[in-house]
Amino acid sequence: VTMKLWSGELWLSYELALRPLTLVFWGILGARALDNGLARTPTMGWLHWERFVCNLDCQEEPDSCISEQLFMQMAELMVSDGWKDAGYEYLCIDDCWMAPERDSQGRLQADPKRFPGGIRHLANYVHSKGLKLGIYADVGNKTCAGFPGSFGYYDIDAQTFADWGVDLLKFDGCYCDSVKSLVNGYKYMSLALNRTGRSIVYSCEWPLYLRPFHKPNYTDIQQYCNHWRNFDDVYDSWGSIKNILSWTTTNQKEIVDVAGPGGWNDPDMLVIGNFGLSWDQQVTQMALWAIMAAPLLMSNDLRQISPQAKALLQDKDVIAINQDPLGKQGYYLRTENSIEVWERPLSNLSWAVAVRNLKEIGGPCSYTIKVASLGLGVACNPGCFVTQLLPQKIKLGFHEWTSTLKTQINPSGTVLLRLEQA
Numbered sequence: 001v002t003m004k005l006w007s008g009e010l011w012l013s014y015e016l017a018l019r020p021l022t023l024v025f026w027g028i029l030g031a032r033a034l035d036n037g038l039a040r041t042p043t044m045g046w047l048h049w050e051r052f053v054c055n056l057d058c059q060e061e062p063d064s065c066i067s068e069q070l071f072m073q074m075a076e077l078m079v080s081d082g083w084k085d086a087g088y089e090y091l092c093i094d095d096c097w098m099a100p101e102r103d104s105q106g107r108l109q110a111d112p113k114r115f116p117g118g119i120r121h122l123a124n125y126v127h128s129k130g131l132k133l134g135i136y137a138d139v140g141n142k143t144c145a146g147f148p149g150s151f152g153y154y155d156i157d158a159q160t161f162a163d164w165g166v167d168l169l170k171f172d173g174c175y176c177d178s179v180k181s182l183v184n185g186y187k188y189m190s191l192a193l194n195r196t197g198r199s200i201v202y203s204c205e206w207p208l209y210l211r212p213f214h215k216p217n218y219t220d221i222q223q224y225c226n227h228w229r230n231f232d233d234v235y236d237s238w239g240s241i242k243n244i245l246s247w248t249t250t251n252q253k254e255i256v257d258v259a260g261p262g263g264w265n266d267p268d269m270l271v272i273g274n275f276g277l278s279w280d281q282q283v284t285q286m287a288l289w290a291i292m293a294a295p296l297l298m299s300n301d302l303r304q305i306s307p308q309a310k311a312l313l314q315d316k317d318v319i320a321i322n323q324d325p326l327g328k329q330g331y332y333l334r335t336e337n338s339i340e341v342w343e344r345p346l347s348n349l350s351w352a353v354a355v356r357n358l359k360e361i362g363g364p365c366s367y368t369i370k371v372a373s374l375g376l377g378v379a380c381n382p383g384c385f386v387t388q389l390l391p392q393k394i395k396l397g398f399h400e401w402t403s404t405l406k407t408q409i410n411p412s413g414t415v416l417l418r419l420e421q422a
């Protein structure tokens, strides 16, 4: 293992030494993001963590333990209940899928009791449904839940995932003892995945784990990762959603401009359809994740989800904003009287605007916006058609540049609008 590790690091230093040349070349070509052709719009799919966490007890809880049965059931529902048609394509496994030890050849293996068919079998099944399979590993010595880490095995693990037919890797950052190992490990794995020749979306947590020690270099990160987590794990609570949004507004100067086709900021999973958010708070998560050009990875139980949550998650107009081909992330604009305004430039000179009521007391709040104050003053110049998309779709008609828009927003809710050039 030590030999392999050493030669691995030597390999990396060669590759990194050649990197500046490549970068100059990319600079000329104008490409900035990881060049694997993937995640040209934010990744959409389902990820088990927030809802199913690390449930290993298939004896007591056969329906919610981390097992091939869980993923097969979700795959079936993703197709039969319209999720795939709405764009949710990647069915992703998080931590706790592994057996506690590698096999005799040093390869990771799935827990044989919970995944009796193995990951290749599961990948075949998922592919037969027209979906893609995501998997999870860790840059350090162990995964966060204590399963085998990839440190010292990056090439073997990348090849194993490629051999199994995996389409996305979420690479966590637990049990990594130095900043240097963290950064080198994330870079090395990106190159190792590329060398397998298989197209694998690479989801990183590099800036999240780096931030306590160093300001992340996003120019660097976007050249290696398709999306990257910046902040804490999402929980099924309004407090958690508010913390993610407020972290994003505080740090937007650093992160918004880096996002684009091939590389996205990842504010973590959608928890819509679970237990912790009111209806208005679920609307807020959906609207703001669309504004932020966030990967839309649901973590919920597709076997038991309310029609209302399903309709929100499958809303075509909102998904179209999230997936807009211009690929520019939106940003926080201003707060007035406890009303927060966000906006996002879209293709065809359209804009999305989210108006969020920060109050958690009282009833619906009226807020009147001068149209000229939106979209750098040009969104509605000389005029535009406005459609409210959330909480319900309502055509608000033609607006002149000098006009105002009246909105009404429930406490902790959000109104999402689309403005189209007239």
Ligand SMILES: *[C@@H]1O[C@H](CO)[C@@H](O)[C@H](O)[C@H]1NC(C)=O
Pocket: 139, 140, 141, 151, 175, 176, 177, 178, 181, 182
């Ligand atoms: C993994 O553990 C070994 C042995 O304790 C240690 O030398 C190495 O630095 C660790 N690697 C990481 C990335 O923490």
Ligand SMILES: *[C@@H]1O[C@H](CO)[C@@H](O)[C@H](O)[C@H]1NC(C)=O
Pocket: 035, 036, 037, 193, 194, 195, 196, 197, 198, 199, 200
């Ligand atoms: C590997 O990277 C090169 C450029 O760096 C790119 O052209 C190629 O498509 C990548 N291959 C895969 C499988 O990601």
Ligand SMILES: *[C@@H]1O[C@H](CO)[C@@H](O)[C@H](O)[C@H]1NC(C)=O
Pocket: 217, 218, 219, 220
């Ligand atoms: C960030 O990384 C890029 C690309 O590797 C490099 O050119 C740049 O100098 C780095 N910036 C800082 C502040 O280290």
Ligand SMILES: *[C@@H]1O[C@H](CO)[C@@H](O)[C@H](O)[C@H]1NC(C)=O
Pocket: 324, 325, 347, 348
């Ligand atoms: C932009 O406008 C063109 C022409 O009307 C249309 O075909 C295209 O679908 C529009 N793109 C988006 C993302 O709405």
